[in-house]
Amino acid sequence: MLGIALALGSAVAHTGWNALSKTGAAGGTAFVWLCTVIGALVAIPVAVVIVLAQGLVPAWSWLGAGAVGAVLHGGYSLVLQAGYRRAEVSVVYPVSRGLAPVLVAVLGVILFGQRLGLASGLGVLLIAVSVLLLLGDGPGRGPGGGVGWGALTGVVIAGYTLWDAAVVVSWGIPPVPYYAVVAVLQLGMITVAARRHLGRAALRDRRRLGLAAAVGVLIPLSYVLSLLALEHAPVGEVAALRSTSIVLSGVVAWIAMGERVSVRRLASTALATGAVLLIAVSAT
Numbered sequence: 001m002l003g004i005a006l007a008l009g010s011a012v013a014h015t016g017w018n019a020l021s022k023t024g025a026a027g028g029t030a031f032v033w034l035c036t037v038i039g040a041l042v043a044i045p046v047a048v049v050i051v052l053a054q055g056l057v058p059a060w061s062w063l064g065a066g067a068v069g070a071v072l073h074g075g076y077s078l079v080l081q082a083g084y085r086r087a088e089v090s091v092v093y094p095v096s097r098g099l100a101p102v103l104v105a106v107l108g109v110i111l112f113g114q115r116l117g118l119a120s121g122l123g124v125l126l127i128a129v130s131v132l133l134l135l136g137d138g139p140g141r142g143p144g145g146g147v148g149w150g151a152l153t154g155v156v157i158a159g160y161t162l163w164d165a166a167v168v169v170s171w172g173i174p175p176v177p178y179y180a181v182v183a184v185l186q187l188g189m190i191t192v193a194a195r196r197h198l199g200r201a202a203l204r205d206r207r208r209l210g211l212a213a214a215v216g217v218l219i220p221l222s223y224v225l226s227l228l229a230l231e232h233a234p235v236g237e238v239a240a241l242r243s244t245s246i247v248l249s250g251v252v253a254w255i256a257m258g259e260r261v262s263v264r265r266l267a268s269t270a271l272a273t274g275a276v277l278l279i280a281v282s283a284t
Contacts, residue, residue: 004241021215029193033198035215061171066182072159072160080096092153101236105121108162124236175230244275244276
């Protein structure tokens, strides 16, 4: 049950930073860079405290694992932003979050020999269906390019989820120090990608420091919770539970932003709720 709670907590934090990121979207890549800076500043001291408190001995394997993780997570940020520039969020996000847990569940069984029971497998499938129900549910529905960008993003999400699982579960690298290494190296990658946009745009983003600070804290919180969840639950279940963030995002949009509630959204919420219950019951 602890793994389920951590995964759902990660989904809530993920919903929060995505909602806040929409407010700062005008800052573009420079805003992403500022959030990444804050995230790294948060992760580093926490990781240092954990290393000292637990008497951990840093190893070169942390750097190697973090380098691959930084490429995957940095690539995710860049691919996701490219998709949002070219297509509707209502298409890219549901497709990516629907495809990722399916890929992770299948590859988790193949690569790690993890087993999903009937209830867990059905839960994973229901979450995928619940997310895909939101496809095109909103303005600008049906742009084919959005599906492609969403699928590419989903592949990258599956990639970093499986890599993180291998790092934390198979190799036993501590989650928080690992994330700190990823955050620092990812910052370097994002800095290179955003170097042409760190002039006036960066100055404008500083005026949104409070917003960027919230996003910068919630991103590592969501990620670290997911890493901790991997220590207590199979990777397929963690990925599926985290995908409920799209449903939570719909609820936030409805309550906080006054967006309409469609039949698709209601059906999606019902399916996701049933799926979470199935996974929770199977884990007890």
